[in-house]
Amino acid sequence: MSPLPESATIRAMNEQLISDNIPKLRQRVRRSAEKSEFGNSDILVIAVSKTRPAEDIRVAHAHGLVNFGENYLQEAVQKITALQDLPLIWHFIGPIQSNKTGLIAKHFDWVHTIDREKIARRLNDQRPINLPPLQVCVQINISGESSKSGASMKELPNLAHTILQLPRLQLRGLMAIPAANAGTAQQHEVFSLMREALAQLRPLAPAVDTLSMGMSDDLEAAILEGASAIRVGTAIFGPRNR
Ligand SMILES: *Cc1c(COP(=O)(O)O)cnc(C)c1O
Numbered sequence: 001m002s003p004l005p006e007s008a009t010i011r012a013m014n015e016q017l018i019s020d021n022i023p024k025l026r027q028r029v030r031r032s033a034e035k036s037e038f039g040n041s042d043i044l045v046i047a048v049s050k051t052r053p054a055e056d057i058r059v060a061h062a063h064g065l066v067n068f069g070e071n072y073l074q075e076a077v078q079k080i081t082a083l084q085d086l087p088l089i090w091h092f093i094g095p096i097q098s099n100k101t102g103l104i105a106k107h108f109d110w111v112h113t114i115d116r117e118k119i120a121r122r123l124n125d126q127r128p129i130n131l132p133p134l135q136v137c138v139q140i141n142i143s144g145e146s147s148k149s150g151a152s153m154k155e156l157p158n159l160a161h162t163i164l165q166l167p168r169l170q171l172r173g174l175m176a177i178p179a180a181n182a183g184t185a186q187q188h189e190v191f192s193l194m195r196e197a198l199a200q201l202r203p204l205a206p207a208v209d210t211l212s213m214g215m216s217d218d219l220e221a222a223i224l225e226g227a228s229a230i231r232v233g234t235a236i237f238g239p240r241n242r
Pocket of ligand 1: 048050071093094177215216217231232233234235
């Protein structure tokens with residue numbers, strides 16, 4: 001019997017890994033949601049598929065995942081095009097340069113990383129009229145690091161006000177990434193600040209319902225503090241090279 005070509009072996013191992021990981025993730029999510037006092041029993045799991053081939057996304061979809069997050073635009077557009085036969089919902093979660101807004105507005109359903117007025121206006125102007133309004137979150141630079149993208153809490157009211165005037169965008173909520181070296185206590189602190197900021201935004205617009213926070217390593221803290229959407233890469237697809 002001749003051995004399988006290496007690529008097919010790797011593919012089979014990858015499929016097994018993803019199939020094993022998804023139920024484990026669902027259990028982590030369920031346990032935290034049960035413990036949370038903030039009542040999000042229905043947590044949206046966004047599978048972060050950056051750097052992963054389209055085949056991995058097909059496997060995750062076969063296990064019930066529908067929402068996928070991408071950071072790198074060129075690679076994302078290729079995968080979105082290759083997977084048009086599946087009913088997937090695409091979330092842009094990377095930093096946005098203004099020359100990229102056209103492709104983002106054309107290919108994505110959600111954008112989590114609006115951090116300034118110029119980007120909001122361009123996405124609004126470039127959203128194709130045959131598509132529903134783009135669902136958007138404002139990214140907050142919650143750890144206050146100058147190198148990180150995101151609006152400050154101080155800038156949030158004006159930015160939210162601008163977005164609410166733009167007919168081709170629908171403001172859904174807030175997104176944040178805590179500092180990579182944050183310990184559990186610090187994670188809880190920043191996530192609870194986010195929950196309070198969302199509570200202030202809610203009365204401004206009925207569609208505001210989304211708190212996008214929590215990744216593979218901090219999703220428990222995020223869900224306990226009221227996350228409604230988590231963005232999970234490694235815990236679904238395994239470690240990344242970049
Ligand atoms: C890569 C990425 C994630 C997923 O990170 P994991 O640690 O692999 O779960 C989530 N959110 C954003 C914005 C990312 O860039």
